[in-house]
Amino acid sequence: MKTQVLDTLGEDGLALPAQIEAGLAANDRLKYYFSLLQVARSHADHPDRPSSSLKRERLAAGIHENGLDELVAAARQDGASYRFAGCSHLMSAIMDDARIMAAPADAEKKERLALLLKAIPHAADDKVLGSDIDTITRADDDHGDSLHRLVMDLHKVLNALQVGLAEEKIGGAAAYHLGEGDKDLVRAFMEGVNRTAPLKFDHPGLGTTATRSGTRLIIQNDIGTTDAHVIVVHVEANKVSLTYSDVHLQRLQYFQGLLEPFAVVWSNPNSNQVPTLAGGQPFFLSTATFDVKDNKDLLAYLDHLGSRLVFLIDWNHARKQLRGFLVKEDRSRLLRWAADADVGHRGFLQMGGARLIWSAVETAAVSAVRLGDRLCDVLGTESAYAFVQFVFTTASEGLRARQSDSLIRDRVRAELLNLLHTAGTRLLGTAADHAGYVFEIATAIRDQLVDPRGDTAELKDLTKRARHWEHEADLLVAGVAEAIRRRPELEPVLRLIQAADDATDSLEEATFLLSLLDDHGDRKGLEALQPMATVLVESAQEWVKALNHARHVRRHGLRDDADDFLVAIDRLVALEHDADTAERDVTVAILKTTKDFRSLHVLSKIWHGLGDASDSLKRASLILRDHVVGDVLAA
Incomplete structure (x- = not known):
């Protein structure tokens, strides 16, 4: 596959593997730079609140400039602008890394980049307008193109090219340029991914690539279909680090909980200094570091990490679908249980989510449930929780066993009827x-x-x-x-x-x-x-x-x-x-x-x-x- 791709690219294409490797590393750095700009701006707006230096994120991105750790604390408002010590250098680094990411891209994306780079201030006086920060860092589509938006598109391009260049498949992961011992590590990660991957059912996602860059083994998983929802794992010597960003703090906290069996150290995203996207939407960034005891410990951690990723897919959708049945705390508790029990929430969503339960209510409990009632108010908190557990399990196991949708729905309805009788008992x-x-x-x-x-x-x-x-x-x-x-x-x-x-x-x-x-x-x-x-x-x-x-x-x-x-x-x-x-x-x-x-x-x-x-x-x-x-x- 690699030889065929390089043959079609011609002489200039011989540098493609190096360009992809450099582009993915630049992507890690750009994530950090964007977050640094947002956190520094937030600190300048609210200097009395605690702030994070993002040092962990810097180290995870492979950036060794210690002076960047002081940028947030030194940030100040200056009229309509913000003054950051070293801002000019930061803007140059952002432009350089954006060009590195675009190197293997097509002409259309390179033209987009050229237009966007023209709008980036050089900040010779270390000052930048707030509107310029928005133009650089926003990730939504509601306010036109942005550098952050392009970086996410370029990341997808790099991923696709990397898959095309793969020299071999290891447990389903596209891998190339691996070093000695890397295959065992990738295989351990993929064993975890593959063990729970069936729980996503027909939802796309969990595509994995692996390569070596210098002293680091890099494993990347696209999780689902959301552009920003990608996890990159770096394995180096006796340490595994991953950088995770999410627009949902609750999902980030949920993910942290899934890794609790191991002594993972997270940077704290839950402060008043979180970065924000355009429109005020919070954007949470956190880095997880795991110090490995021995090779057995490393393999076990990679296996566990891979096995948990499926439970991030559609997590927020599932949480919203549970609003009519459980109180807020129990919704989070149920999703954590579903992951720990390897039941998952995608089966529930595959069967219609909330509609699966409401259809049972309509046929089994019309007189018991009135408009505006939550199921926990009717059945009681613990009974409702147990019922939704049953629904999750029945949907997941039923789909995996290729049972008919009607049989799964009938079992949910029968269980609800039993619970309603049990309520009287x-x-x-x-x-x-x-x-x-x-x-x-x-x-x-x-x-x-x-x-x-x-x-x-x-x-x-x-x-x-x-x-x-x-x-x-x-x-x-x-x-x-x-x-x-x-x-x-x-x-x-x-x-x-x-x-x-x-x-x-x-x-x-x-x-x-x-x-x-x-x-x-x-x-x-x-x-x-x-x-x-x-x-x-x-x-x-x-x-x-x-x-x-x-x-x-x-x-x-x-x-x-x-x-x-x-x-x-x-x-x-x-x-x-x-x-x-x-x-x-x-x-x-x-x-x-x-x-x-x-x-x-x-x-x-x-x-x-x-x-x-x-x-x-x-x-x-x-x-x-x-x-x-x-x-x-x-x-």
């Missing part, structure tokens, strides 16, 4: 937790009546514990109320837990009243209350059972689950009748035995409270029965 679980507090207070009252304590401190402790249980029960009711706000079809669960909470309130009040009695003087009255309290404890037990059985009832489910639930409800209704009988017996007994009006009043309020609690549990059980029979079994 989870709320019934909360109601069961609430029922536990009803049982605790009822049991404490019964035990106090069966074995009265004369110790005032113990009675106060009982009152305190009952107040705590009642407070915790109220929190559970509030949680269900908030969940039901997003799931109106589950409103019966709120009504039944509110009814049961009336029992909690009545029982907590009864414990307070017990602390007012003199157990010696009111012994007969307290004994009269024992049967009623015992029935109430049994009712609370059956209420807990009924809720736990209800959680397992399904349409077309096991008959025994539904039968156990209905038996518990029937038992609750029967116990309420027993409570009515016990309440009448209490009335007779207390009126016969209690002579003191004060004690009669307090005992009367206690037995009415116990009766109200029993009625509340019966009311709650009937609401639960109607919900299970009418909404769950008949769904």
Whole structure:
């Protein structure tokens, strides 16, 4: 391939490999120079903010002029201009490197360069206008041509020429002019790239070239299709360095996280002195350095680095597609999980991204999700997160297994239906937790009546514990109320837990009243209350059972689950009748035995409270029965 290309170029083309090598090195330097101009200008505008010297970036670009590290700190505004020490030299270096990059390019690009170089100020007085900096460094297409725009186009030309000159393919990488031992390093990098490359599916990208320039092995990967999104890796002696730039700080931070398994040292891009593109768009630049322990360490790092690049493709697109389902922190957490689990996000996007989930919502949860709702508000934060994890995994694995799109969509819909049912089950679980507090207070009252304590401190402790249980029960009711706000079809669960909470309130009040009695003087009255309290404890037990059985009832489910639930409800209704009988017996007994009006009043309020609690549990059980029979079994 190399020989054929050189033959067609003629005598002048013999210098092409050297021109490409020099052009790629010039590209690294120009990236640094552009960033240096932008950071220096930003520092001059905001001298009170921290600034970066970009020393790491300079060294990574192979520039050994230490004086450039002082340029940012010394930058000052001078009217409409900016004064940079050494600005004239910097402009000359930019023009020289631009010419080096354009050497192997076609006539059209060389003409573009000539026109753009005419607009670059020579800055003989070390001053440059802000508009000139924009003309040089902007990378968008909205304000006409720019040197930065041309440099990105020239970079693509150099990459294409380099691929054409490749002497061999190593794991898919186009390689030429490699030195001794370089093939093993390129192969390690490509093993990582190829291991995860299928996760990009039909998206272009991950083209890799490798060559040696002096003492450096240079590995370059184009990642995706964005002109500015290219990563260049330099391997030299016992050090690996890469320079990475991005318009998205979050993606840069995400990429940094992907390399955490290795002791990579990054320069800090997250300051107020970040470069900006035209229009104020931030442009973040950072350099990563890894000091190698031995050859095994080097190979492992290159493999890992190569394997992570696919997860940068369309990352910001995926993050935006998740806005309707997860909170901001969970969107970033999910994308990091997808990379760490080698699931990726491209399968999700390949299947339509947000549309994949919304189509499932439209068919499975129309009544549960209203306009403007996020899925995490409907399902709960962790359930929504788990569901989107399932969607990512199902899309990625399904596509790789060549499953049909309809099968993948059906699995997503089925999982959502299951989660929506699970949401109702989870709320019934909360109601069961609430029922536990009803049982605790009822049991404490019964035990106090069966074995009265004369110790005032113990009675106060009982009152305190009952107040705590009642407070915790109220929190559970509030949680269900908030969940039901997003799931109106589950409103019966709120009504039944509110009814049961009336029992909690009545029982907590009864414990307070017990602390007012003199157990010696009111012994007969307290004994009269024992049967009623015992029935109430049994009712609370059956209420807990009924809720736990209800959680397992399904349409077309096991008959025994539904039968156990209905038996518990029937038992609750029967116990309420027993409570009515016990309440009448209490009335007779207390009126016969209690002579003191004060004690009669307090005992009367206690037995009415116990009766109200029993009625509340019966009311709650009937609401639960109607919900299970009418909404769950008949769904």
